[in-house]
Amino acid sequence: MFTGIIKDVGRVQGLSRQKGGLRLRVRHSGAESLEGLSVDESVSINGACQTVVRVEAHSFEVDTVEETLKKTSLGDLHEGSLVNLERALRPIDRLGGHFVLGHVDCTAPVSSVRDLGSSREISVTFPEAFSPLIVSAGSITIDGVSLTVARLDGLRFTVALIPYTFAHTTLNALVAGSRVNLEFDILGKYVARQTGSGVSQADGSVISEAWLQERGF
Numbered sequence: 001m002f003t004g005i006i007k008d009v010g011r012v013q014g015l016s017r018q019k020g021g022l023r024l025r026v027r028h029s030g031a032e033s034l035e036g037l038s039v040d041e042s043v044s045i046n047g048a049c050q051t052v053v054r055v056e057a058h059s060f061e062v063d064t065v066e067e068t069l070k071k072t073s074l075g076d077l078h079e080g081s082l083v084n085l086e087r088a089l090r091p092i093d094r095l096g097g098h099f100v101l102g103h104v105d106c107t108a109p110v111s112s113v114r115d116l117g118s119s120r121e122i123s124v125t126f127p128e129a130f131s132p133l134i135v136s137a138g139s140i141t142i143d144g145v146s147l148t149v150a151r152l153d154g155l156r157f158t159v160a161l162i163p164y165t166f167a168h169t170t171l172n173a174l175v176a177g178s179r180v181n182l183e184f185d186i187l188g189k190y191v192a193r194q195t196g197s198g199v200s201q202a203d204g205s206v207i208s209e210a211w212l213q214e215r216g217f
C-alpha cells in the first residue's frame with residue numbers, strides 16, 4: 001500500500017522484452033527515501049505496484065507482466081523516461097496523501113492543460129464505467145501521485161497542481177493527449193460493493209454485481 005506522496009523521480013535505464021512481459025531497470029537519485037531498497041519490496045512506478053527483483057547501487061529492476069502492460073501505461077516507457085517512485089507505506093508513516101493500492105484501474109487521456117501562473121490545471125477524461133468512484137474534492141491517483149479532484153464535469157475531472165508537486169513529479173511533462181495511469185479511491189470501491197447490486201446513482205446509472213466483478217472489486 002502507498003500514499004501517493006512521491007519521494008523520488010527515477011529514470012528508465014533499460015527495458016528488455018522477455019517471455020510474458022518486460023524487464024524494467026530504473027535508476028533513482030540515491031535519495032534517502034530509497035536507501036536500503038531490497039529484493040521483494042513493492043515499489044510504485046507511475047502508480048503501478050511492482051516487485052523489486054534485483055537491486056544495484058542507485059538502480060533496481062522489476063518484471064512487468066502482460067496483465068500490467070495491458071492495464072497501465074508502463075508499456076509506453078522507453079529508455080530515458082522519467083517515472084514517479086514511491087516505496088510501500090510503513091504503518092508509522094504520516095498519511096500525507098490517501099490510501100493508494102498501486103492497482104491501476106485504467107489509463108486515460110489528458111484532455112487539457114491550463115497554465116494559471118503559480119498553478120496548473122490538468123483535466124482528464126475517464127471511462128464512464130468508473131464514474132461512481134469519483135467525487136469532487138475526493139482523492140484520485142494520477143501516475144502514482146495523490147491529488148484532489150478540484151472539479152468534476154461529467155466524465156472529465158480536473159486537478160490543480162501546486163508548484164511543489166509540479167517540481168517533484170513527472171506531472172509537469174503532461175500535455176493534452178498524454179496517457180496517464182488512474183487509480184480511483186478504494187473508499188468508493190467498498191461503498192460501491194456495499195450498496196452494490198442495482199443501486200441507482202444520481203445520474204441514473206446502476207452499479208450491478210457484474211459491473212463490480214468485471215473490475216475485480
Ligand SMILES: Cc1cc2nc3c(=O)[nH]c(=O)nc-3n(C[C@H](O)[C@H](O)[C@H](O)CO)c2cc1C
Pocket residue numbers: 042047048049050051052062063064065066067068069071072101102103104105
Ligand atoms: C504487492 C503487489 C506487487 C505487484 N508486483 C507486480 C510486479 O512485480 N509486476 C507486475 O507486472 N505487476 C505487479 N503487480 C500488479 C500491478 O500493480 C497491476 O497489474 C497494475 O497496477 C494494474 O492494475 C503487483 C501488485 C501488487 C499489489
Ligand SMILES: Nc1c(NC[C@H](O)[C@H](O)[C@H](O)CO)[nH]c(=O)[nH]c1=O
Pocket residue numbers: 004005006007097145146147148149159160161162163164165166168169
Ligand atoms: N492533493 C494535491 C497534491 N498533493 C501533494 C502531492 O501528492 C505531492 O506533492 C507529490 O506526491 C510529491 O511528493 N498536489 C497537488 O498538486 N494537487 C493536489 O490536489
